[in-house]
Amino acid sequence: MGSPAAQPDATLLLGIAAGGVVGSLGRYAVGLALPHPAGSFPWSTLVVNVTGALAMGLLVAFLLDRPGAHRLARPVVGVGVLGGWTTFSAFAVDVVTLLETGHGGEAGAYVLASFLGGVLAVSLGSAVGQRIWRMAA
Template identity: 85%
Template sequence: MSQPATQPDSAFLLGIAAGGVVGSLSRYAVQLALPHTAGSFPWSTLVVNLTGAVAMGLLVAFLVARPGAHRLARPVVGVGVLGGWTTFSAFAVDTVTLLETGHGGAAAAYVLSSFLGSVLAVTLGSIVGQRIWRIAS
């Protein structure tokens, strides 16, 4: 039987919120730096999602290597910063927009590069993180 969920404290909630602000504003900056119009390839969304996947792999490797890490590391960085940084909803809208504007090939390439790229990116981040934190310990 699972343990009942505990109520998060204010540091937990504020940490996630602050991390979300950092991640979201950073993602917006990338969107400004790499703008795209309807029907053009959404490089900004692909960049944030792939780099977010690498960062998630690094975070997981860190947390596994450091079981005594601060209790807010995972929620602030994983849920807050990386949750604000990455964006599935923009990925979905970009894909539909590519399809609606007659760019089916680009939509397929985008979906494939996003999904496969993200899985590979998490794997890469995890492998690199395991090596970094094994050396550092």
């Protein structure tokens, strides 16, 4: 058996929770700015998920170029802020709702746009981040 998992400290947990609040409130604001009735294309969810993927690419590039980055950078920003910002569950509900309301073509386009957009956004964020962080070093 492996060693027991390290116990997170209060600072780590509070940082992740605070980051989650920031990300969730931001996602909520985007939902208010880009509302969509059930069965219509879920632009707000697509926007937060693709921009979250872009931000994750930037974060990963930053952390790889700075091995001495603060120990809370990845959990607070990656798990907290970006975890609160992005939403797989809303994506899944949106796909099912589009299908149930007879919008199969839009559901397929949404799945494709979310997947390809997310992968391309992480790649772009990583490439841009590597250039930015190396120039700044």
